[in-house]
Amino acid sequence: MINRDRIVQTFLELVQIDSPSGEEAAFREELIRRLQALGLTTEVDDYGNLIARLDEGAGEYFLLSGHMDTVEPGRGIKPVIRDGVITSDGTTILGSDDKAGIAIILETLQIIKEKHLPHPPIEVVLSVQEELGLLGAKHLDMAQLKSRSGLVLDGGGSPGTIVRSGPSQDTFQISIKGEAAHAGVAPEKGVDALAIAAEALVRMPLGRVDEETTCNMGVINGGTARNIVPDKVLLLGEARSRNNDKLTILSDIIVKALQNAAHSRGGEVIIKRERAYDAYRLGDDAPIVQAVARAAQDSGYEPQLIEGGGGTDGNHYNAANIQAATISAGMAEVHTLHEHIAIDDLIGCAEVTLKTITLMIK
Ligand SMILES: [Zn+2]
Structure with missing residues (x-):
């Protein structure tokens, strides 16, 4: 027809x-x-x-x-x-x-x-x-x-x-704040924002978490120069699950990983987490x-x-x-x-x- x-x-x-x-x-x-x-x-x-x-x-x-x-x-x-x-x-x-x-x-x-x-x-x-x-x-x-x-x-x-x-989706915009310092003269005066990001990333369950849940950090931006301890890192990521409760648990883990890494290295993390849809x-x-x-x-x-x-x-x-x-x-x-x-x-x-x-x- x-x-x-x-x-x-x-x-x-x-x-x-x-x-x-x-x-x-x-x-x-x-x-x-x-x-x-x-x-x-x-x-x-x-x-x-x-x-x-x-x-x-x-x-x-x-x-x-x-x-x-x-x-x-x-x-x-x-x-x-x-x-x-x-x-x-x-x-x-x-x-x-x-x-x-x-x-x-x-x-x-x-x-x-x-x-x-x-x-x-x-x-x-x-x-x-x-x-x-x-x-x-x-x-x-x-x-x-x-x-x-x-x-x-x-x-x-x-x-x-x-x-x-x-699936439901959570989106993340993560700002990690450290302290800049000369990398050769006084690295101990700095707080390495990139190291905070790295420490948090290895603790995140990334990729396919289970058959109905996925997680991805898709963008990392940071640092200013080769010889400066990086004081700022921006991470953009997302997590999805066909189960709303699983997604909430996963997103809580991501937040905790970031907070713990920032805390252990003396930095700060600001996380914008949003439930895009259910x-x-x-x-x-x-x-x-x-x-x-x-x-x-x-x-x-x-x-x-x-x-x-x-x-x-x-x-x-x-x-x-x-x-x-x-x-x-x-x-x-x-x-x-x-x-x-x-x-x-x-x-x-x-x-x-x-x-x-x-x-x-x-
Ligand atoms: Zn379409």
């Missing part, structure tokens, strides 16, 4: 409008134009998120969500089609994350309209700055949303892939999981339930009691210059989405 040429055309047009995180305005204007042409009302919240509604329909509002921003290098994208697969020209990402999701939303709305398909009222939410840590969804006023369930079109894998869980997990019997699984089967695809390793806007929806499943939009190797999408996958994911929507009329 999906119009192959049209959805491909839409996708190609969308990826050619630049929308790196924080610079979504022009892209958002284009989406407002397209959504209004499809009969939806639109509004933009204070943070820049786009909310659109198709108020007619039977039953409860159903959420279709995606994000408008893309990662870098994502400017001047020139899509190339070869053997049924769309890629960039190799100098940028493609932007199928998440413009495949948005193309699917637009195409399904278009089909519903032109075929007069029965459907529930639909709420479309397209967030900003998702790639910066789900910031748009974090600042979204969830109380104003009318949906209690929905889809986040922001996954990869074959059509029918359902990301049924997402974990969620949808059960096999969750109505939205069952609906997508049935839609996939009806469309000729094997439903695949997978555990998520990264956050999506779905973390925030589920935390706000909106049961949202992140499903595949067909994208592959995202956040790399090899990012690509097979046209068959794009179509398949659109079919699963359309079928799921029509299954939501009770």
